[in-house]
Amino acid sequence: MACYLTTGKHMSLYWSVGTVLLLLAITAPAALMFGFGGAAAARSSFTPLRWFGKTYMALIRGVPDIAFFLFFVIALDQGFEWARHQVLCPDWTDAIRQGNDFVVCAEAKLPQGNAPQWVHEVYGFFVAVLTFAIVFGAFAGNVLFGAMRAVPAAQLETAAAYGMSKRQTFWRILVPQMWVFALPGLSNLWMVLIKATPLLFLLGVEDIVYWARELGGTKNPRFTDYPHGDWRMWYFLALLVFYLAFTKVSEVVLDRVMARLTHGQATAAGEAQRKAT
Amino acid sequence: MSCTQTILDYGLRAIGYGERLLPRSDFTLCQQFTLIGSGMIWNIYFGLFALMFGFCFAVALAMGKDSPRVLLRKPSEWFIFIFRGSPLFIQFFFGYFVFLSLKPIHPMFESLSAAWLGALIVLFCNTSAYSAEIFYGALKSIPKGDTEAADAYGMSGWPRFKRIVFPTMLRLAWPAYTNEAIFLFHSTTLIFFTGFPARQQRGDALYYASYFADKTFNPFVPYPILAMYFILVTLLIIGVFGIANKRLNRHLPSQARPKLRLRPQIIR
Amino acid sequence: MKTLITATALLAITAGAALAGSHSVVRLGTEGAYPPYNFLNDAGEVDGFEREVGDELCARAELTCEWVTNEWDSIIPNLVSGNYDAIIAGMSITAERDEVIDFTTPYTQPDPSSFVAASADVDLAGGVIAAQTGTIQAGHVASMGATLLEFATPEETVAAVKSGEADAVLADRAFLEPIAAEDADLQMVGDDVLLGGGIGMGIRESDTELKEKFSAAIESMKADGSLNVLIAKWLPESAPF
Structure with a gap:
């Protein structure tokens, strides 16, 4: 039994848990940055930029995320290679699209054709992170946009009265104050992000779902030392428990963070805290 | 082949009428629009029925979670936690395996492993849990004065629930519930991507979109078409729920009426 | 030239x-x-x-x-x-x-494709046949009149037959042969078809x-x-x- 649980394949499964956690750790701040950019653009006084921000947020939220996952990977990959191709190989004469093939010059390939496998894996992971960040950035953008509007207008007017420029008002008054209003929405988004990670295998990353399916499948004694029947149900049960535990822990931690942040704030929750002590 | 002919052949392909074989070569834009649109029938079917049945169960769950009795409260809490705490994707996978193992027990469970019923049940449980949490939150924020007034009138039990608690809860929960409905429709695309098999190439919109992406090797046409259909559905939901919202809030002075706002509270 | x-x-x-x-x-x-x-x-x-x-x-x-x-x-x-x-x-x-x-x-x-089913007297022409999405076998089942049931992986197609979800599975003979040999419940049925x-x-x-x-x-x-x-x-x- 112990031998079975430590085969190379199981090791890959345990590694993929690490991959998922790493993805979450990188995607969360990246999505926040995209969201911040989107929200700031949507508030901009420059009309095309405002439209761009609003379209970005509305479009991505109006379409199922899985549709983006399915075609962003190839689209992003080809986009990067095309851009590099334009810069690196200006005197390439052949067409990039030859029939069905997408051909760029060797220098523009990402990653380089002769790069070791781990570079390919890191690159695939990076594209996955970017896709997640773009999709969840739209959701984060919406939360931040709402939070920016929740900052009392009087505060901004006071800043203007003190002679602050628009830029100063934005960075010194609006941004520091919006986080309290954004936190409930952002912690909700974190939960959503956790629950979106099993879709990683659609992005070509070998994640826990991939390995659970591979390991759980019927194993024929001719091809393995550990033949067994269809165990996929049990592997998926394990995944289910893993995700339940993960969301529970996140919930507890986020509640604590929230309690600490609301401490002394002039909000309803802050007031309740004051009364309780 | 003219476009009308294509629509006649493939318009209801997703539910098994019309041409049996899917187009295999010379794909036209018209075919892609027709077939992906035909697949939307399934998305709408799953979304609509899960939403309708889920609504009733969600109200019961929310009352259960709010109940002072442990026997009612604990099961409701666990149900909500399990379905909100795990990815819908894994729930579909897992649900399919569970339904398969139920099958040999009794012929009653025969159609559970087919998508039209099995996936609907999983989706129903999932949306019930999410909606129940929304309703529970609304239940907690019913103004104290409302219930006190009901008590003062001597209302209790069913009349109190029907005339005071339920309408107020619904009114408060409505904006969040609208979002739940939108994202429920989005999550119907997961069904044929997970454990549930497509029978006789009858699938949902995403199934056909990926079929075309697979055959034409060009994802840049079918997925935008799919996106367009979903934006239409989203707009339709916002419209219908907006009318309901107006009706729920018709007794309030106009500036106090809450507006519907799309918020990402509940995708999964 | x-x-x-x-x-x-x-x-x-x-x-x-x-x-x-x-x-x-x-x-x-x-x-x-x-x-x-x-x-x-x-x-x-x-x-x-x-x-x-x-x-x-x-x-x-x-x-x-x-x-x-x-x-x-x-x-x-x-x-x-x-x-x-x-x-x-x-x-x-x-x-x-x-x-x-x-x-x-x-x-x-050219490797023939075979049917594997749980019982010998299965109706291949009118029954439910499982195949992997996007394979030549899936295309064949769709055109031969049986009800096609599509799965993303080969593993799931065989599992569907074992669970009774499908009557038979159509796949490459070399893939199905070891499975039918090791599993007492499954057997090769019908005639092989030559595809590809x-x-x-x-x-x-x-x-x-x-x-x-x-x-x-x-x-x-x-x-x-x-x-x-x-x-x-x-x-x-x-x-x-």
């Missing part, structure tokens, strides 16, 4: 020169879920008939090869967009696929140089009989060359 040949040769040379740099490592894409052709062994590495054939071909063509796994349903798009250089995944040569990618000469004889023209490696259409190299290597393995040794080892039911 002569100019055409010269032009082709010239093109091949220039294309070869342009591509030489990108092929210092050749990436082989496979599914890793289709024993005995390709599967992941207990250590999580690609193993099976195609692993041995592929390694031998690379040695003969003097290429450094690297194995990559990819889901079946996106295996051609990822080849076309350049994520790996060749598909070696039990892919039968069909006219439909040939329009999009190129194939090397086949390294197996043998299994070949899939290569991008623009990559003629690589295609020629692999085709030459396959021919040399056929000539000295080493391919037949591997076929006898992994695919005992299949006909040798």
Whole structure:
């Protein structure tokens, strides 16, 4: 039994848990940055930029995320290679699209054709992170946009009265104050992000779902030392428990963070805290 | 082949009428629009029925979670936690395996492993849990004065629930519930991507979109078409729920009426 | 005619020169879920008939090869967009696929497809038949009148028969044979059907140089009989060359 649980394949499964956690750790701040950019653009006084921000947020939220996952990977990959191709190989004469093939010059390939496998894996992971960040950035953008509007207008007017420029008002008054209003929405988004990670295998990353399916499948004694029947149900049960535990822990931690942040704030929750002590 | 002919052949392909074989070569834009649109029938079917049945169960769950009795409260809490705490994707996978193992027990469970019923049940449980949490939150924020007034009138039990608690809860929960409905429709695309098999190439919109992406090797046409259909559905939901919202809030002075706002509270 | 040949040769040379740099490592894409052709062994590495054939071909063509796994349903798009250089995944040569990618000469004889069912008296013409999405078998079932039930992986198609979800499964004979042999509940039924023209490696259409190299290597393995040794080892039911 112990031998079975430590085969190379199981090791890959345990590694993929690490991959998922790493993805979450990188995607969360990246999505926040995209969201911040989107929200700031949507508030901009420059009309095309405002439209761009609003379209970005509305479009991505109006379409199922899985549709983006399915075609962003190839689209992003080809986009990067095309851009590099334009810069690196200006005197390439052949067409990039030859029939069905997408051909760029060797220098523009990402990653380089002769790069070791781990570079390919890191690159695939990076594209996955970017896709997640773009999709969840739209959701984060919406939360931040709402939070920016929740900052009392009087505060901004006071800043203007003190002679602050628009830029100063934005960075010194609006941004520091919006986080309290954004936190409930952002912690909700974190939960959503956790629950979106099993879709990683659609992005070509070998994640826990991939390995659970591979390991759980019927194993024929001719091809393995550990033949067994269809165990996929049990592997998926394990995944289910893993995700339940993960969301529970996140919930507890986020509640604590929230309690600490609301401490002394002039909000309803802050007031309740004051009364309780 | 003219476009009308294509629509006649493939318009209801997703539910098994019309041409049996899917187009295999010379794909036209018209075919892609027709077939992906035909697949939307399934998305709408799953979304609509899960939403309708889920609504009733969600109200019961929310009352259960709010109940002072442990026997009612604990099961409701666990149900909500399990379905909100795990990815819908894994729930579909897992649900399919569970339904398969139920099958040999009794012929009653025969159609559970087919998508039209099995996936609907999983989706129903999932949306019930999410909606129940929304309703529970609304239940907690019913103004104290409302219930006190009901008590003062001597209302209790069913009349109190029907005339005071339920309408107020619904009114408060409505904006969040609208979002739940939108994202429920989005999550119907997961069904044929997970454990549930497509029978006789009858699938949902995403199934056909990926079929075309697979055959034409060009994802840049079918997925935008799919996106367009979903934006239409989203707009339709916002419209219908907006009318309901107006009706729920018709007794309030106009500036106090809450507006519907799309918020990402509940995708999964 | 002569100019055409010269032009082709010239093109091949220039294309070869342009591509030489990108092929210092050749990436082989496979599914890793289709024993005995390709599967992941207990250590999580690609193993099976195609692993041995592929390694031998690379040695003969003097290429450094690297194995990559990819889901079946996106295996051609990822080849076309350049994520790996060749598909070696039990892919039968069909006219439909040939329009999009190129194939090397086949390294197996056309392998018949078989039905496996839980009982012998199953109605193949009117029953429910499981097949993997995007395979020639799925296309065949759709056109033969039975109800087609599609799954994303080969594993699930067999599981569907065992659970009674489908009456039978249609897949390559070499894949089903060990399963039917090891599982008392399953057996081969009906007549085999011949689909496709043998299994070949899939290569991008623009990559003629690589295609020629692999085709030459396959021919040399056929000539000295080493391919037949591997076929006898992994695919005992299949006909040798």
